[in-house]
Amino acid sequence: MxxxxxxxxxxxxxxxxxxxxILQGRAVLIDLxxxxxxAGIISIADGHMTCELTAAVFIDRNGQCHAFDNFMIRNRMIRLLHVPADLDIRHELSQLQRKPTNRTRTKTxxxxxxxxxxxxxxxxxxTIKTQRDGDKPKET
Known part of the structure; x- marks a missing residue:
């Protein structure tokens, strides 16, 4: 990790x-x-979306394919990342949710x-509470 x-x-x-x-180890298609x-398998990814693909195929504007053993994509070059249809992205995102830490605040x-x-x-x-109480009918 x-x-x-x-x-x-x-x-x-x-x-x-x-x-x-989330997609590390999976075959993906990335539009630049x-x-x-x-297209290739994401082997390494960082928090800035810089990806390193193995067994990659580069598809140029003319549709020609060029094979690469390793291919690195910088974050600013990514336009679209195709998520595989078999992946439950909602479940994966819920697994990554940040868990609260038990940090004590310093007295400032x-x-x-x-x-x-x-x-x-x-x-x-x-004032909101008093306005709400004023709107309620009084009990007799």
């Missing part, structure tokens, strides 16, 4: 940059920005803006 940086972990858990990682395509002093925002939030909640 690849050791991901903190930035890559964030991108994997919060964006669709996780797709190449320059109107070409690459709140700024004036934070205090004021919290006070206004409390005031707003109280």
């Amino acid at each position: 690849h050791n991901f940086s903190a930035r890559e972990k964030y991108l994997i858990s919060n964006t669709l940059n996780c797709l190449p990682i 920005q320059n109107e070409t395509s690459v 002093k709140r700024t004036f803006k934070q205090k004021r925002a919290e006070e206004r939030h409390k005031e707003t909640l109280e």
Whole structure:
């Protein structure tokens, strides 16, 4: 398993940059920005969507095929990543959901803006509550 940086972990858990990682070891078709395509098996993928394919076939604009043992695609060149039909992508994405960590917050002093925002939030909640209570018919 690849050791991901903190930035890559964030991108994997919060964006669709996780797709190449989910598809590692599977045959895929990737359309590139320059109107070409690459088909092959994703062997290595990182959190920035940079992919390395093995047993790759490069299909140029004219439809000619060129075989490569290894082919690397940078993230900015990817236009479309075709997900295989037999893959349950909803299930795979739910498996990658980020699990909350039990980090303790350090005691930091709140700024004036934070205090004021919290006070206004409390005031707003109280006015909503009193308006709701005022709309209810009184019991006799």
